[in-house]
Amino acid sequence: MIGRLNHVAIVVPDLAAATAVYRDTLGGTVSEQVELPLHGVTTVFVMLPNTKIELLHPLGEDSPVAPFLEKNPSGGMHHICYEVDDIYAARDRLVAEGARVLGDGEPKPGAHDKPVLFLHPKDFCGTLVELEQV
Ligand code: CO
Numbered sequence: 001m002i003g004r005l006n007h008v009a010i011v012v013p014d015l016a017a018a019t020a021v022y023r024d025t026l027g028g029t030v031s032e033q034v035e036l037p038l039h040g041v042t043t044v045f046v047m048l049p050n051t052k053i054e055l056l057h058p059l060g061e062d063s064p065v066a067p068f069l070e071k072n073p074s075g076g077m078h079h080i081c082y083e084v085d086d087i088y089a090a091r092d093r094l095v096a097e098g099a100r101v102l103g104d105g106e107p108k109p110g111a112h113d114k115p116v117l118f119l120h121p122k123d124f125c126g127t128l129v130e131l132e133q134v
Contacts, residue, residue, distance in 0.1 A: 002082040007052040012075040015057040079128035087133035
């Protein structure tokens with residue numbers, strides 16, 4: 001069911017500094033900052049030949065990544081995103097398998113304006129998983 005790795009997301013305490021690390025130190029190609037109020041994050045994407053890195057910073061008062069940053073003040077890996085062909089079929093299959101979908105279970109437009117869902121880390125080897133329909 002899961003397809004390509006779309007991105008790995010890292011929460012960072014300073015988005016400009018993290019962008020500089022990926023652009024200047026690692027020589028990566030980085031995007032502009034994009035605010036996603038629906039998800040409570042500001043993002044920068046690092047474009048790699050085979051996937052992307054998503055740098056995340058809290059946006060707004062109740063950002064879902066704010067508690068993560070409190071627990072990990074220097075930042076850290078937050079989630080991995082796999083591509084699926086049909087997000088509703090993927091969700092229904094996972095729910096039937098007993099996996100927990102976060103939030104209200106309805107896909108929302110993600111960083112690329114494509115529908116995304118998040119899956120409970122305890123059901124997936126301790127890692128928060130994002131599914132994106134491509
Ligand atoms: Co993501």
